[in-house]
Amino acid sequence: MLKRMVAVVATALAGAALAVPAQAQEQAYADFSAIVALDNCSGSVVRPPAAADSDPALVLTNGHCVKLMGANEVIVNQASSRTFTLLGPSGSSLGTLRATKLAYATMKNTDAAFYQLSATYAQIQSQYRTRALPMLDTHPTQGASIQVVSGYWKRVYSCSVDGFAYTLREGSWTWKDSIRYTRSCNVIGGTSGSPVIDGSGRVVGVNNTINESGQRCTQNNPCEVSQTGQVTVRSGIGYAQETYDIPKCITTGNQFNLTLPGCALPR
Known part of the structure; x- marks a missing residue:
């Protein structure tokens, strides 16, 4: 890692x-739009195919950027106030995004974590002129x-x-x-x-x-x-x-539901 x-x-x-x-x-690619910096890692604001503009945005990073998780550990919907520096096209800081929760994290079968933000995709677009990266x-x-x-x-x-x-x-x-x-x-x-x-x-x-x-x-x-x-x-x-199969685990409002048909994420 x-x-x-x-x-x-x-x-x-x-x-x-x-x-x-x-x-x-x-x-x-042209710029660093939708890329974020964590205090110890990198990440990005991402958008699943079915997400709406009004949904709270998601930040994708690694499970090991949350912590060195156990081999079978899974975290779902854990409160979090972690912050992320949102970068502009040239890599300069546009501002700070804040999580409301750690929506999902694991190091079992994959090494991925998703933070749900306090801002929606529409709000980030309006304030920072930044669109999320599609998944x-x-x-x-x-x-x-x-x-x-x-x-x-x-x-x-x-x-x-x-x-x-x-x-x-x-x-x-x-x-x-x-x-x-x-x-x-x-x-x-x-x-x-x-x-x-x-x-x-x-x-x-x-x-x-x-x-x-x-x-x-x-x-x-x-x-x-x-x-x-x-x-x-x-x-x-x-x-x-x-990450291609992860959208199968995300439902209305960008909420993770690990019981959805086709969802293969560990739970």
């Missing part, structure tokens, strides 16, 4: 590292060009979907059908929770880890496990958790 590196890389990367790499400048509701495609957009670092990584890990194991955590990046998305601490955005500008996943030193299945060094149990270690390769 990537949150734990922030204190180290903050010193090492101060100043010049905040600039977008040349490759990202050539391929990145893709179909499975991402191998070979697709993607960007990982970090609000913490104001940095964009550009690469492609290299493939999918049937099971990704890191320490005590196990994640299913994870997105594997090509090598140029060499994400670092603070990029945890960044949206993974495809060529249509839709969110296809949430960035969460990279194998740092080639170790096998240890914390900070995830490994892939095939359907037959074969373990593969890919040093220096990063991963994200898919």
Whole structure:
């Protein structure tokens, strides 16, 4: 996972590292609209396909950006007043958004968290001229060009979907059908929770880890496990958790309902 590196890389990367790499400048989306910075991670204001303008907006980040959760832990509808810095097109701060609750969080099968905000999509659009990032509701495609957009670092990584890990194991955590990046998305601490955005500008996943030193299945060094149990270690390769099936768990008013037909989120 990537949150734990922030204190180290903050010193090492101060100043010049905040600039977008040349490759990202050539391929990145136009701006940082709808991207947020947390105190320890990155995130984004996202909109499920069925959401209404009047619904309270959602912020997507990682479960491990809430805390290092237990391998089978699930949090639903927990009161929260966490704040997020909303970025403008150039990465400058537009203002502060505040949560009313942690709508959903887990590190079981995936590594995702959704905070529900006090502001609606319409209110954010009116006050900040910012539209939420739409969530893709179909499975991402191998070979697709993607960007990982970090609000913490104001940095964009550009690469492609290299493939999918049937099971990704890191320490005590196990994640299913994870997105594997090509090598140029060499994400670092603070990029945890960044949206993974495809060529249509839709969110296809949430960035969460990279194998740092080639170790096998240890914390900070995830490994892939095939359907037959074969373990593969890919040093220096990063991963994200898919989000396409999560809208099936969200009902009227952007409320999470884990009993909805087709909802596969752990409960």
